[in-house]
Every structure is written in C-alpha cells, then in structure tokens.
Amino acid sequence: MNQMTKICFFTGLMIASAPLLAADFDGSKQILCASLDVLECVDGRDCEMVAAEDVDAPQFITVDLKHDKLQLDRAGRPQSTKLRNRESLNGKLVLQGVGTETGLGWTFSVNEETGRFVLSASGDEAAFIIFGACSTLPTSGD
Numbered sequence: 001m002n003q004m005t006k007i008c009f010f011t012g013l014m015i016a017s018a019p020l021l022a023a024d025f026d027g028s029k030q031i032l033c034a035s036l037d038v039l040e041c042v043d044g045r046d047c048e049m050v051a052a053e054d055v056d057a058p059q060f061i062t063v064d065l066k067h068d069k070l071q072l073d074r075a076g077r078p079q080s081t082k083l084r085n086r087e088s089l090n091g092k093l094v095l096q097g098v099g100t101e102t103g104l105g106w107t108f109s110v111n112e113e114t115g116r117f118v119l120s121a122s123g124d125e126a127a128f129i130i131f132g133a134c135s136t137l138p139t140s141g142d
Contacts, residue, residue, distance in 0.1 A: 024136035025093050025112045031063035033110070033117055033134035043125035057130055061108075061119070062137075063095070070097070070108070088112070110134050 025031060038057050041047035052059050058072035058079075068083040085096040095108040099121070106121040119130040 025110060025115070025134075026088075029136040029139055031065075031110065031134050032137050033061040033063065033132050035059055035061070035119075035130045035132045037131040039129040039131075041127045041129070047129075052130075055128060057128060061132075063108075063110075063134070070095070104128075 035052050035058060038050050038052050038055060039047050040050045040055050053075050056074055058074050060073040062071040062073075064071065065083075065086065068086070070081050070083065072079045072081065079101055081097055081099050081101075083095050083097050085094075087094045091112050093110045093112055095110075096106065098105050102121075102123065104121040104123040106119060108117060108119045110117040115134045117130075117132050117134050119128075119132075121128045121130075
C-alpha cells in the first residue's frame, strides 16, 4: 500500500469514528490527528493550498495532554513541542504554543464532538492554516 493510500484510508477511518469518540477528548487518551488541507499565506501574496511536505508542515500530530506536548511527524521526522496554554471552551479543545525549531506561534483547536481540527501557525511574513481530523488512540487495556 503506498503512502497516499495509507493516509487516505487512515483519514477516512478517523473521520468516520470521530463522533463515537468525542467524550475521549478530555485528556485521558492521546489524540492522533491527520492533516488534510494546508493553506500557506505569505505577506504581499494571496494564500494558496499546498501539500504538507512542500512547506514542512506535519502530516500527523499526536496530542499528549498528560505530558502537555504535541508530537509532530514531518515526513517521518518526529519533533515534539510543549503546550503553553490549554482550555476547553464551547465544545472545543484549544491548545497554544511556540515551535522551538520553527519559531512559529500556533493555536490548535479540536472540535470535541466531530474531531475536526484547525491549526494556525504564524511567523515572520507567513502564516499556515491546517485543517484535518482527529481520533483518540486506545490506551493499554482498551
């Protein structure tokens, strides 16, 4: 199975199962998210849809609320970033931080009912918006 087929299969599975797992977005389980659409906006130009790998955006994001971190997978290159703020507000889990490697400030918002997410990251003269879907990972004993 090629990489694109795996991503499409996994993403479809996550979207289908997300409503069933909404109660699990409380931090008791790790959350796995797949980036579906990436929008790049550069100062002085229009925003455009790009492939995640073209702008070094993560294809997969694991949210670990027990350890207050995000684990990013950029084309097989893992990176971890610490959460600086987290809130549950109006049915959304909202996380914020700063990428130590990239210097980008970011906000990550997951709809607790549907599992859909939006991640926005901005830095010098550029901003990125990533749309995707999340599902919880089973814990040992599930």
